[in-house]
Amino acid sequence: MESLKKILFNVIFYITIIAIIAVLLLAALFVVMKLNVYALTGDSGEPVTVLIDAGHGGEDGGAVGNSGLLEKDVNLDIALQLRRQLEFSGFRVYMTRQDDDPIGTGDTVKERYRSDMAQRLEMYRSTKNDIVISIHQNNFTSPDACGAQVFYSPNNEKSERLAECIRRSLCGLLQPDNTRDITKAGSNIYLLNNCDKPCVLAECGFLSNPDEEQLLSDREYRQKIAFALYCGVLEYTGQL
């Protein structure tokens, strides 16, 4: 009788211990999930959505380096790598283009360019996104000019902070000597000037600078740029 009581006591004791541990584990899991969900959502409680615009494409190659490196290809590769990194972290990502197919249509180069701009702007406006990041490479008459430059849209006050986060990240991680400030876009940057979302354009480097062109031709360096842009977005969304 005595040993039956002891067995019963032991059974109840261990069941209670297991139940307490299970409840604690569930509570911990709930806290972790809640933190994670919080980290990946914007003001609305929805996942933060990012529209990545890889500049140029199709017949429009953009700037061309001395070695023949085309800006449109550098832009697309950085954009695709940035998408992977953001999606891996739970962001919802949209792209203006995912390959080299032209966006614009029309009979003449001029018509196709206008159509390209109009369609990109329509995507900026109509895609359900919290942030727009346009990716480009720079070009200048002097081969000495180098380093990233980040422009921001004048139409949304959050754009400036997003640009600053991305500038800090690009310079801090890759270009410590780059002292170039962020720049408010003028009417010459059509898409930024007409977009009312938090919107930036990152000129990641100069294809007219031989050293930077060499760097930009390297996929690993482009991955580092994508990572710096990604860290800038994390900082902007309060996750870093």
Ligand SMILES: [Zn+2]
């Ligand atoms: Zn460009």
